Amino acid sequence: MNDKERTIMDCVNRAQLAINDWQCSGEIYYLEQAKAEISEAVLLSDELAKEKPVFxxxxxxxxxxxxxxxxxxxxxxxxxxxxxxxxxxxxxxxxxxxxxxWHPYIDMDDLIENFISQADDEAGEGAEAWCDFISGNALAQARKELDEQLNDVLEAWLRKHKVEAxxxxxxxxxxxxxxxxxxxxxxxxxxxxx
Structure with missing residues (x-):
């Protein structure tokens, strides 16, 4: 699976999670979030289909x-x-x-888990509120934004230094x-x- 295919799968997975949240809460916000994720997956799928033929x-x-x-x-x-x-x-x-x-990418879920582990090591039970906040629904959109920004920076760095598989x-x-x-x-x- 290449980087774009992985990103498409991530979008679909996030859309499924948003639909699950909507089913539990009934809040329209989650349907809008699912729609945005599916739209992004469709755009990426279109780009993937237009890629040059493989040598x-x-x-x-x-x-x-x-x-x-x-x-x-x-x-x-x-x-x-x-x-x-x-x-x-x-x-x-x-x-x-x-x-x-293949291109490396930053997995936001793994990164957040790493942050939670660091906070737990540093403060133990005292970090529970922070861990719940950083991984909770309130920051879902902010995590998505960070995911995109970090991966854009990584992609630019890879391109600049001509790092390829x-x-x-x-x-x-x-x-x-x-x-x-x-x-x-x-x-x-x-x-x-x-």
Whole structure:
């Protein structure tokens, strides 16, 4: 799951919580909050759908082994790359690889829990009122605002310093091949290997 998908899930989860609060209290405020969260989720979903296509690389592995080739531009290059490690008759799986879209993010719930833990360590029972206040409904909108601001700052910092995931994730199977000594024979194609 990439950063945008995670943010969409967070919006939907917050909308569900707001609906639960409305069901308990009957206050329209919670329905408005749920509507805002769903609207944000829809906007993010639209942005996600418009993202550029993913550039694929390929790697090959001997079936049942962890022997992996380097990333290659074509499936044929991946097969040739692993050829020296093969014994006649072995099955080779060629995997599609896509550049990871993962980006770190600040999870506000975890951050608030960390603050509560710090306050508890510092003051024990004396911090209960503060802990209840910072995690309560009165600050729900303020926490959302802080979440957005902190993640905007983090995103700007990552962009400024060109910090990217730098790894590839598997994006499926291109096909499976049997090594016949001088050539590879395709025994299944993408979709047949699932």
């Amino acid at each position: 694929l690389q390929y790697s090959a592995e001997v079936q049942g082994c962890v022997v992996s080739s380097d990333l290659c531009d074509t499936p044929e290059e991946a097969l040739e790359d692993i050829r020296p490690d093969l014994v006649v008759g072995e099955l080779v799986i060629v995997y599609k690889q896509k550049e990871s879209q 730098g790894w590839y994730d598997r994006a499926g199977i291109e096909g499976t091949y049997r090594f016949c000594g001088d050539k590879f024979i395709r025994v299944s194609k993408a979709g047949d290997d699932a």
